[in-house]
Amino acid sequence: MAATSWPSLRVSDWTATRDTLHMWTQIVGKIRMVHAPLVNHWWQVTLYVTPRGLATSAVPYRTGAFDIAFDFVGHRLEIRSSDGGVEGFPLRPMTVADFYAQVLRALDALGIEAPIRPRPNEVEPAIPFAEDHEHASYDGEAAALFWRQLLQANRVLGEFRAHFVGKVSPVHFFWGAMDLACTRFSGREAPAHPGGAPNCGDWVMVEGYSRELSSCGFWPGGGEEGAFYSYAYPAPEGFADHRVGPEGAHFSSELQQFLLPYEAVRSDPDPDRAVAEFLHTTYEAAAVLGDWDRRTLEDDPSRWDGTATPRWTPPRA
Template identity: 30%
Template structure:
């Protein structure tokens, strides 16, 4: 990934919002298959991978068939790929209801059962189900490419941030419900979920964790007046003492009403090294967890380049690990 700021595109919320809303709905169709997978702490098993062309589910295995679903943002289509055949569905124009119907027909032809539920989740003001979403939408290829570029750039930084952590950390990916790119670190300490929230949200709060991510609309996860597009972070359970801290990057700020640290995309892309800034932002959030909530400091290996590791004797690496 380039470190030049002009390689990080400008993102205008109003221009991207229709496509973000459309993609958020259609990725939930195949995303539902993850609900039948073995549960990973914090719902880490449900994330969609950011691929060279879009977003992809993990590989699923049903009786007699293995498959995955690839939402190709750069191509405006969806490819359902099995160990035998594949099907391609266009996203050029149509309703979510029409896509869902075509998807169910295609998977049936491939010997795959349809998703067990058609409920639309975590999208304010959305119809109850895919079948009810009859609004005709047109694919915007330029907006789709900007979405992919932003997700790929942010994922690159978040993966670098996660690399040295030894604790439980689901892979970096897009949560298909809220449609945010997430990198989460867990601490083996039970936590008490927020009462009154949906069961899946309470499941995610059964253990202490901190999350750093990217979102196209932070207003969905916060009710404060803040830049909608950019990086976010939070610590669960939220400790005291987060006010007045430095968050590693100029422009990152704590929003106490939302319980979030936010770093606007416009600020991030203008920094000398946005990739490094994401790593520094995440490190600052973890440091806050250490200092305010007693998170461990002995759960890291040295952060080094892969080629450096390949030419460094094992004994040297072992010494570095012992030294922290």
């Protein structure tokens, strides 16, 4: 069951599709961003894993709402409005410029304006969407496998999130770096982030990292089939040398974060347990060394079920 639930997808086998899909998700994410009010750390801009792909959730528009969804089962992009309108088109090999034009036409048919900044962030070079004829790949099978990777990551990150009762983000997909993330906060302010992300104002990172945090997630890089990651900001002294698990987890000096290759998870006899160990031990590296108030911030999600046995019980500080 684990072998079929955790699909194999080598990054090298779908890099062209990944990079095209990255640009497509940036377009959709920017449409959500331009219509949604700011929520701390940019939580209003993200996409969410659905039973068929990725979607915006409801985006406020005038006195109604709309949503945009990538369907990686039926391979369509669909836009639905609260007045009953539906527009969409098939996902197939096409340039970013063509995808962008089709999205704008669909929105126009629904009477929705989308005055976005029409170029990508956090990538180099940042080709304007309307001029990007370089990224034009769509392997539907690979897109569906990536979505199935996200399904598993979303599930285990959601279980991990449930152990924290302090301020914690949703499990959500950031289209800037193309990663699925969940972030816990200590409750303390953090020093101003220095920025430095390509084609992204430093003020964006200042808002994103304005509070002390421990963040984890999954992204289609860092391993032959992608990787789970975990980092702290600011990283406490000794963070990189803290003992973490499971076997295969390591600290990347280049990325300044812990990584657990997806292929190590997929081949483990108990993938869920392997990811849980990674998420909890890397969080503990931040919380223990950073002196977080763990008794206040953590709890057992099985606390109201006397018969349940949690898959992971974090040690109490």
